[in-house]
Amino acid sequence: MGTGRFQRRIRVSPVQGAAPIPRRCCGGYFPVPGKWIERGLAMLARVIAVVGLSAMLGACQAPSTVATAPACRPPLVAATMIELYFGRAIPGGGYVSDAEWNDFLRTSISPRFPAGLTVIDSVGQSGSRTTPERTKLVQLGVRDAAAATGHIDAVIADYKQRFRQIGVFRVESPVCASL
Numbered sequence: 001m002g003t004g005r006f007q008r009r010i011r012v013s014p015v016q017g018a019a020p021i022p023r024r025c026c027g028g029y030f031p032v033p034g035k036w037i038e039r040g041l042a043m044l045a046r047v048i049a050v051v052g053l054s055a056m057l058g059a060c061q062a063p064s065t066v067a068t069a070p071a072c073r074p075p076l077v078a079a080t081m082i083e084l085y086f087g088r089a090i091p092g093g094g095y096v097s098d099a100e101w102n103d104f105l106r107t108s109i110s111p112r113f114p115a116g117l118t119v120i121d122s123v124g125q126s127g128s129r130t131t132p133e134r135t136k137l138v139q140l141g142v143r144d145a146a147a148a149t150g151h152i153d154a155v156i157a158d159y160k161q162r163f164r165q166i167g168v169f170r171v172e173s174p175v176c177a178s179l
Helices: 035-058 098-109 144-165
Strands: 017-022 029-032 077-087 118-123 133-142 169-177
Touching: 077 118, 077 144, 098 144, 133 144, 144 169
Parallel strands: none
Antiparallel strands: 017 029, 077 133, 077 169, 118 133
């Protein structure tokens, strides 16, 4: 561009794959090659992914056998409610009978939890099954979840081995409890 009376206004036409961005100084367009835009968008996507991943990981905590104790009003005390869902369908056909379940309860669960438990008949459905399955829900209220973990793991292993099960659904929640 020069100076003086020979100065001309130059309008730069966009090149193939460039996005025109108005220039205020000379009224023309400044070409931005398409690969610059792609690089900018790729960098923006990386930044968003890193920020999003950081937010998700920040919200997650490592699994703990000790539930966070809630603030409980007396006479309630902090405890952990452990729920075990025992599906009764046997892979390959058949169901765990009531007699088999009662024997399992008497020999595997009750000796490990002499303080007591609750057994509820329920119906469940997992993502891989399209039909509901008869299920036994066992609820255990324990003061020390870490101490109960070994017993829970043994009960689950026994059920899986005895009735050829894939697994037992387990939920642990902090609660306030009293007897």
